[in-house]
Amino acid sequence: MRGSRxxxxxxxxxxxxxSDRLYRSAYLLTTTPHAAEDLLQxxxxxAFAGWRRLRSxxxxxxxxxxxxxxxxxxxxxxxxxxxxxxxxxxxxHVTGATQAPSDVADRVTLMAALAELTPLDRAVVVxxxxxxxxxxxxxxxxxxxxxxxxxxxxxxxxxLRDLLADDLDLPRSTS
Amino acid sequence: MxxxxxxxxxLGERMERxxxxxxxxxxxxxxxxxxxxxxxxRRVAYAVSGVAAATALVLAxxxxxxxxxxxxxxxxxxxxxxxxxxxxLSTAESxxxxxGWCDPTTGWWSKSAEQIAGELxxxxxxxxxxxxxxxxxxxVWGGNLRTGDDADFTRVVLLxxxxxxxxxxTLDEARNPTCEGGxxxxxxxxxxxxxxxxxxxxxEIRSESGELVGIVTEQVEHTYVDGQEQPxxxxxxxxxxxxxxxxxxxxYAAEGTRADRPSTVHDPADLPALTAAQVRAIVxxxxxxx
Numbered sequence: 001m002r003g004s005r006x007x008x009x010x011x012x013x014x015x016x017x018x019s020d021r022l023y024r025s026a027y028l029l030t031t032t033p034h035a036a037e038d039l040l041q042x043x044x045x046x047a048f049a050g051w052r053r054l055r056s057x058x059x060x061x062x063x064x065x066x067x068x069x070x071x072x073x074x075x076x077x078x079x080x081x082x083x084x085x086x087x088x089x090x091x092x093h094v095t096g097a098t099q100a101p102s103d104v105a106d107r108v109t110l111m112a113a114l115a116e117l118t119p120l121d122r123a124v125v126v127x128x129x130x131x132x133x134x135x136x137x138x139x140x141x142x143x144x145x146x147x148x149x150x151x152x153x154x155x156x157x158x159x160l161r162d163l164l165a166d167d168l169d170l171p172r173s174t175s
Numbered sequence: 176m177x178x179x180x181x182x183x184x185x186l187g188e189r190m191e192r193x194x195x196x197x198x199x200x201x202x203x204x205x206x207x208x209x210x211x212x213x214x215x216x217r218r219v220a221y222a223v224s225g226v227a228a229a230t231a232l233v234l235a236x237x238x239x240x241x242x243x244x245x246x247x248x249x250x251x252x253x254x255x256x257x258x259x260x261x262x263x264l265s266t267a268e269s270x271x272x273x274x275g276w277c278d279p280t281t282g283w284w285s286k287s288a289e290q291i292a293g294e295l296x297x298x299x300x301x302x303x304x305x306x307x308x309x310x311x312x313x314x315v316w317g318g319n320l321r322t323g324d325d326a327d328f329t330r331v332v333l334l335x336x337x338x339x340x341x342x343x344x345t346l347d348e349a350r351n352p353t354c355e356g357g358x359x360x361x362x363x364x365x366x367x368x369x370x371x372x373x374x375x376x377x378x379e380i381r382s383e384s385g386e387l388v389g390i391v392t393e394q395v396e397h398t399y400v401d402g403q404e405q406p407x408x409x410x411x412x413x414x415x416x417x418x419x420x421x422x423x424x425x426x427y428a429a430e431g432t433r434a435d436r437p438s439t440v441h442d443p444a445d446l447p448a449l450t451a452a453q454v455r456a457i458v459x460x461x462x463x464x465x
Contacts, residue, residue, distance in 0.1 A: 008207065011207070012203060015203055015206075019199035019202075019203075020197065020198055020199045022199065023197060023198070023199035023200070024194040024195070024197050027194050027197060028190060028193075028194060037200050037202060040199060040200070040202055040206075041202040041205055041206050041209070042209075043206075044202060044203065044206030044207075044210070045205075045206045045207075045208075045209035045210040045213060046210070046213065047206075047210070048206055048207050048209075048210025048211070048213075049209075049210040049211075049213035049214045051210075106189065106192050106193045107192075107193035107194060110189060110190065110193045111193070125186070126190075129186040129187040129190060130187065130190045130191075132187065157182050157183070157186070160182055160186070161182050164182070164189075
C-alpha cells in the first residue's frame with residue numbers, strides 16, 4: 001500500500017475512533033450543532049494536513065484535541081464575536097436511541113448557559129469539567145497562568161450557577 | 176480547585192448527560208479534501224519562499240502518457256483498462272523500471288531550471304505566464320502560474336521518483352545527485368475514476384496501450400462557519416500523472432479569488448485560470464518525457 005493511501009486509511013480509522021468525542025467537545029465549546037460541525041471539520045482538516053507528524057507524536061488524541069481547542073479560540077478571535085445563537089435543537093445529529101428527551105432538554109439548557117460565558121471562560125470550563133484536566137494542564141493548554149484559570153473557573157461557575165439555578169435547584173450567587 | 180462551588184459536583188456529569196449521546200456528523204470527506212488543500216498550499220508556500228522542504232513546489236515531467244508502454248517495463252502486463260481491480264494499479268511504483276530503479280542523472284532533474292521553465296511556458300495558453308519561481312538548485316524549478324493580474328491559484332508540482340533526491344536537496348546534492356531520496360506520494364493518487372470519491376468530475380488519462388497513467392478531477396471545496404458557506408476559492412481542477420520510475424506530476428488550478436484577499440474571498444465571476452482540458456494537456460505533454 002502506498003503512503004498516501006495508507007495515510008488515508010490510518011486517518012479514517014483514527015477519526016472513526018475519535019470523532020464522537022471531538023464533536024462533543026466542539027459542541028460544548030461552540031454550543032451549537034452547526035458551529036460544532038464546522039469546528040470538527042476544521043480540526044480534522046488540520047489533523048489530516050499534518051497527519052504524518054501528528055501520528056508520530058506521543059499522544060495523537062491529545063494533540064488533536066489541542067488542534068480543536070486552538071481552532072476554536074482562533075476562530076473566536078477572528079470573528080471578534082463572543083456569543084453564538086442557541087435557538088435550534090440539535091436532534092438531527094443525535095443518535096435517536098441514545099438520548100432521552102430529558103437529555104435533549106438538558107443539552108439545550110446547558111448550551112444556553114454556556115453560551116453566556118466568554119469563549120475563553122467556556123474553554124476553561126470545558127477543559128476542567130468535561131476533559132477533567134488539572135488546573136496546571138488547563139493553564140498550559142490555554143496559555144494562561146494557574147491563578148487565571150482559577151479565577152476564570154470561579155467566575156464561570158458563578159455565572160453558570162445563576163443561569164442553571166432553577167434547573168439544578170442550586171442557590172443563586174450572592175456576589 | 177481551591178474555592179469549591181456546589182456546581183463542581185454536577186457540571187461534569189451534566190455535560191456528559193447533555194452531549195454524551197451525540198454522534199459526530201460525517202465530515203471526513205470534506206475534512207480530507209480541505210486537509211489536502213492545506214498540504215498543497217504549504218508546498219507552494221515553501222517552494223515560493225525558497226524554503227528547502229520535503230514538500231516543495233516543483234515542476235518538470237519525464238513522462239508522456241502516449242509513450243508510456245515503450246518507456247517502462249510492465250505496464251502492458253497489467254493495464255487498468257483490461258484488468259481493473261480495487262487496488263491502485265497505476266502508481267509509478269507498479270510500472271516503473273523495477274524495484275530498486277534509480278537513475279539520478281537522467282530525467283527532469285537533469286534539466287536546468289531555465290529549460291524547465293521555458294518548456295512549461297510554451298505549453299501555457301495565451302495570457303498565462305510563469306510567475307513566482309524558485310530556482311534554488313540545478314534541475315529544480317518551482318513556482319506559480321498567473322493569468323493577467325488575477326489572483327488565481329495555479330501551480331504544477333513534480334514529485335520525483337522514489338530514491339531520487341527531490342527539491343529539498345542541498346545545492347551540493349543537486350550537483351552530485353544520489354539515489355538516497357525518499358518516496359513521494361502525490362496529493363491525488365492515480366487511480367481509476369470509479370475509486371475516486373467526493374469529486375464533481377473525473378477523467379482518466381491512459382496510454383495507447385490502455386494503461387491508466389493519470390487522472391484529471393474537478394472538485395469543489397465547501398467551507399462552513401456557523402452553518403454559513405464561506406466564499407473561498409471553491410472549484411478547482413487537479414491533474415496527476417505518474418511518471419517512469421515512480422514519480423508524479425500534478426497540476427492544480429483553482430477558481431479565482433480577489434487579489435486583495437486571495438485566499439479567502441471568492442470572486443463569483445471568475446473561473447480557474449486553466450480549463451480541465453488545458454490542465455490535462457499540460458501534464459501529459461510529450462515535452463516532459465524527453
